[in-house]
Amino acid sequence: MRMRNPLRNRGWRYRAAGSGAAALLAATALASGVTGAGTAAASATTKHAAPKYNVVLIPGLTTDPFYITMGIGAKAEAAKLGVNLIWKGATTWSTTLQTPIVNATLATHPSALLIAPTDSKALFKPIDAYVKAGIPVITVDTTLANQSILAGAVSSDNFQGGEAAAKAIAAAAHYKGGVAVINVEKGVSTTDLRQEGFLAQMKKYPHMKVVATEYDNDSQTTAESQARALILAHSNLVGIFGTNLYSAQGAGDGVAASGDKGKIFVAGYDAEPSEVKLLRQGVINILVAQNPAQEGKLGVQYAYDYLTGKKNLIPKKQVLLPNVVMTTQDINNPAIAKYIYKTSL
Amino acid sequence: MEDQELPGGTDAGSSNGAAPAPRSGASGVVPTIAVRGITKHFGSVQALRGVDLEIYPGEVVGLVGDNGAGKSTLVNIISGGLQPNAGTISVEGKRVTFSSSLEARRLGIETVYQDLALAPDLSVWANIFLGRERSVKGPLRWFGWLDRKTMAKEAQADLDRTRIRIDSVNSLAGRLSGGQRQAIAVGRAVAWGSKVVLMDEPTAALGVEQQERVGQLVESVAGQGVPVLLISHNLPQVYRLCKRVIVLFQGQVVANLQRDDSTVDDIVSWITGAALGTKTP
Amino acid sequence: MPVKLPPAFSPPGTAASPRVARRGEERPAWIGVVDRIGDVWIVGVLGLMVLVFGLLNTQLFTKDAWLSISNYSVQFLLLAAGQLFVILTGGIDLSDGAILGFTGMVSGAVMQSMLNSHEGNVVTTVAGFLVALVLGALIGFGNGFLITRLKLPPFIVTLGSLTAIGAAPSLINGGTEVSNLPPQIGTIGTSAIGGWVYTTFLVAVVVTVGFGLLLHRTRFGLRTFAIGSNGLSARRAGINVDRHIVLVYTISGLLSGLAGMMVMANFNVANPLSGQNDELDAIAAVVIGGASLFGGRGHMLGTFVGTMIISLLVTGLVLVNVNGSWTEVATGVIIVAAVALDQVRLRLAER
Known part of the structure; x- marks a missing residue:
């Protein structure tokens, strides 16, 4: 028996508000296909001294292993592409804490924003300000109710x-x-x-x-x-x-x-x-x-594609990544164990 | 009773014999309570301007006055709830100062408040012993283990002494009738008020029959040698119960009347200030 | 007509005048019977629930069902016992669930770091308990201090604590669970005496009985009732009301800290979300148990029964295959029914 106290809604455990299951097949296809294309483009561009891009990743909260793992995936991809990844956010899942961080970061004029919005409606305005300033925004994990302004969106299925x-x-x-x-x-x-x-x-x-x-x-x-x-x-x-x-x-x-x-x-x-x-x-x-590292990786990739003029490589629909099944029997298999969430960046 | 030690600020004998004895009071007897030159102001409002007052053993004294004459302020000062700006209080000739109503109670000055100050959810005995609970003997005493039996028995005895009939001292105070609750408040004051009992409008909320009952209580208290200071608007009652009536007018004692020499109309004329034109207090 | 709010919404010492019984010297005898039934009717409700659930599914009468129900009740018994003291003074403690989670996390983190520096298991366990108990008591003391010294309404102060302390666990150990604990913690949580009584449940019952005796048999308890019943008269009786209120909130915090340890023992892990929303269940248990939110009235036995009703509902409704959302509906109905019946009873009694 539990009653819900509206004063104490720690909603962060309910992250990953995927918009629907319809894109399942498409997403699976895209996840593999696009990944390949993006990586190819990346390795091509890193060779000549590419312009330095600053991509900001604002997770739902910075202390959660899910987002930390996402950050690791994003950082690795950013290093590969020669992009500077900036990780910042609040230590708790809170719209009131996340909004000022989003607003303040706009003043630093980043090249692109990756964000897991803590509210699908309340974060629309702060994110729209980026779009109006010509900065592409890609949501990772959670997303906005109105996705039309986004350059892309990645989540789990x-x-x-x-x-x-x-x-x-x-x-x-x-x-x-x-x-x-x-x-x-x-x-x-x-x-x-x-x-x-x-x-x-x-x-x-x-x-x-x-x-x-x-x-x-x-x-x-x-x-x-x-x-x-x-x-x-x-x-x-x-x-x-x-x-x-x-x-x-x-x-x-x-x-x-x-x-x-x-x-x-x-x-x-x-x-x-x-x-x-x-x-x-x-x-x-x-x-x-879930595969948060892949979410982070794809997010950085799409941002890079957008900035380097390859917008056509970014799927129009939200990309829904398939999940990984672990069992007691195979958890020690390195191919499975690598999906365990990490606790530090 | 336990806790009889005097609080700080006691020094003996300063007002001994200084009080002018009232005509009916036994001359040479030390007043139970003597108040000298009490003044009290709240900001610029002068509530009391040098009040003198004595209460002698076994007396029932009425304290009357119009609204704002300073009755409540005076009672609050004597019961320790307020501190005067100037003046002294003596109990049985010993000068005392109170910083709280608890210190006044420790010296045997008990007050029956207008609201009765009862906890409706506590039993009768618990109300009577609240703040002065009895503990059992032995190691449980360390935990403050209550000796409920003794307290119930003593409470019953206290109420019996004042001829108050309550079905059971284990009843909750809130379940009793107004008259019974009044009786408990008075009974409690009498049980602990070894020196004097102050009663602030004790009958204001009562029906005629219950007022009668309270009157009997007051007389039985005084009959045990404990004086009562009765503050009331009910002049016929004051006149009936009190041999002596003190009238406050604009923060001063303007009359100290013997009932046998006065009528209710006399009291009224002092209260309204009409008598001030012809007599000087 | 202005709505009368419980004193928890106003600063201490400013509460409205006490309830007054209607006058009238005689009461019919049957009201006395209602009065006496009143104190035990909630036991009857519990019995009826056991009967209904048990008839619908006899699995309720198995050892496993009992173990499940008693295990669930542990944290709520401890929280509700503290909450009862607070509610009796006319206050409310919204922060006890948050204290449970916070003390558990701090204690877990301390024990983890002690183990990492190779302290012994027993020493670490003892230290863990001390940390949780002392920290819980300190937070409760802080609540009481703010309420009495700054004359703030208990609702506001403990709401602030709930918000602040409720967020704090996510700052400890990176907001993730602490699972590196001494094995003694897990043993406390899983061992059952004679196979029937979990150690944690025994602790909760002993504490409830102990604090029940403190409440109903000692000077401290009597004064707790007096303060909630009529704060002004308690003050006039020479009771140090402010100090008493501080102590009452300290007790609530202490028991929340103990509850934090019991929850940790149950799962063998310190979980940052532990205790979330528990304050409402604890308050519900106290109210179902016949306590008045206006203070002055309540009973530890009623609180115990109220807690068992809440615990029984979780298992009972699953056993009779009622959909999960109905648990909350049922609890809501029982709370309102409990308070309504109590009011009827009081009105009858005051006639």
């Missing part, structure tokens, strides 16, 4: 992430049994998409059934209790999908406390260090990791 979680649980449970979702709260676009993807994918398995959908209001304690009650209520339960960090950790703890570790499979979202620790212990069995 949450619907695909939900599908991936469903596929992984189904495979682990040999495609039969009941599953449940522990979501954060209704009306959050990112986690709702994850849930929709999960439910849609589960429909494809004739011997699997979604038995319940709970909301924990981002409380690990509530998620834990709900998981334990779900196990009691549904004897056929084989899996729980926690749609964000705390839902997943709570679900994992609940399954472990009930003594069902390894019998009921827990899928979580993101790859923060604490979740990965639980993944290694088998408390969480599956993690759907």
